[in-house]
Amino acid sequence: GIQVEQSPPDLILQEGANSTLRCNFSDSVNNLQWFHQNPWGQLINLFYIPSGTKQNGRLSATTVATERYSLLYISSSQTTDSGVYFCAVEKGSGTYKYIFGTGTRLKVLA
Amino acid sequence: ETGVTQTPRHLVMGMTNKKSLKCEQHLGHNAMYWYKQSAKKPLELMFVYSLEERVENNSVPSRFSPECPNSSHLFLHLHTLQPEDSALYLCASSQGTSRTTSGSRDTQYFGPGTRLTVL
Numbered sequence: 679g680i681q682v683e684q685s686p687p688d689l690i691l692q693e694g695a696n697s698t699l700r701c702n703f704s705d706s707v708n709n710l711q712w713f714h715q716n717p718w719g720q721l722i723n724l725f726y727i728p729s730g731t732k733q734n735g736r737l738s739a740t741t742v743a744t745e746r747y748s749l750l751y752i753s754s755s756q757t758t759d760s761g762v763y764f765c766a767v768e769k770g771s772g773t774y775k776y777i778f779g780t781g782t783r784l785k786v787l788a
Numbered sequence: 789e790t791g792v793t794q795t796p797r798h799l800v801m802g803m804t805n806k807k808s809l810k811c812e813q814h815l816g817h818n819a820m821y822w823y824k825q826s827a828k829k830p831l832e833l834m835f836v837y838s839l840e841e842r843v844e845n846n847s848v849p850s851r852f853s854p855e856c857p858n859s860s861h862l863f864l865h866l867h868t869l870q871p872e873d874s875a876l877y878l879c880a881s882s883q884g885t886s887r888t889t890s891g892s893r894d895t896q897y898f899g900p901g902t903r904l905t906v907l
Contacts, residue, residue: 682830709894719825719876721898722790764831768894774819774844774884776896778831 680705680769682779690785691755699750699782701765709768710741712750715781716761724750724763755786791815794879794899801869802907809864809902811879819884820862821896822854825876837862838884869906876901 681704691697701710712724725732725739727748732739736755741748752759762781769775792813801807813820822834836844837856851873853865862879879899 711895713898719878719901719903720790721878721880723895723897726895766831766896774821774836774838774882774894776821776833780830 680707680767680777682765682767682777684763684765684779684782686782687780688783688785690787693755693757693786693788695755695786696751696753697755697784699752699763699784701748701750701767701779703746703748703765703767705769706743706746707767707769709776710748711766711776712739712748713764713766714759714761715764721764752784755784757786757788760784760786790897790899792879792881792897792899794877794902796902797900798903798905800905800907801866803869803871805869806865806867808866809877809879809904811862811864811899813860813862813879813881813897813899815881815883815897817881817883817897818859819882820856820859821880821882822862822864823878823880825878825901827875831878835864866904869904871906874904874906876903 683702713721715721727739727741729743736753738751764781766776766778819838823831834848835854840856855863878901880896882896
């Protein structure tokens with residue numbers, strides 16, 4: 679099956695700093711999502727981005743499908759950005775079978 | 789608020805108990821999912837229902853029994869669980885309705901989870 683690896687596993691930032699999170703996947707995929715899981719366990723979807731670049735406020739994401747990776751950029755980080763960031767991929771379209779990465783745990787210090 | 793609710797939020801049960809987890813989505817979606825999240829492990833897909841029909845079952849032990857009575861509700865019935873089943877159980881939904889579905893219709897929306905402890 680597809681392997682999904684995220685790096686770095688842990689990241690500590692000072693408030694206001696920028697960061698880049700990476701998601702590598704071992705096979706071609708049809709769908710890719712980025713999620714943020716807050717300290718209370720709630721997963722919020724950030725981007726649906728099987729290819730290309732999207733931006734939403736201080737967050738942006740780029741997926742280069744041909745090279746099998748996706749990047750999540752966080753600019754001017756805030757303490758509320760703390761939590762775990764997951765990418766999830768779906769190999770086929772409409773298979774409903776999403777494979778999640780191991781996540782990047784981010785802590786933003788005030 | 790994602791439009792997906794789960795109850796209870798916390799559950800402590802003994803190994804001989806029977807309990808059920810409930811998920812409800814208010815998004816008009818056609819697909820619903822159960823995931824298990826254990827400490828230090830990625831989310832594991834357990835079950836998927838599309839239009840109330842089970843389309844995915846990831847070799848989950850029979851002590852977990854899903855039920856999808858309609859497209860808005862999903863249950864996970866638990867019986868004779870083991871301590872290693874303690875985890876966060878997450879429900880999700882997506883709009884997708886068929887295996888040819890593509891695009892953002894596959895975007896998943898998650899509930900807040902039920903934190904289960906098995907004693």
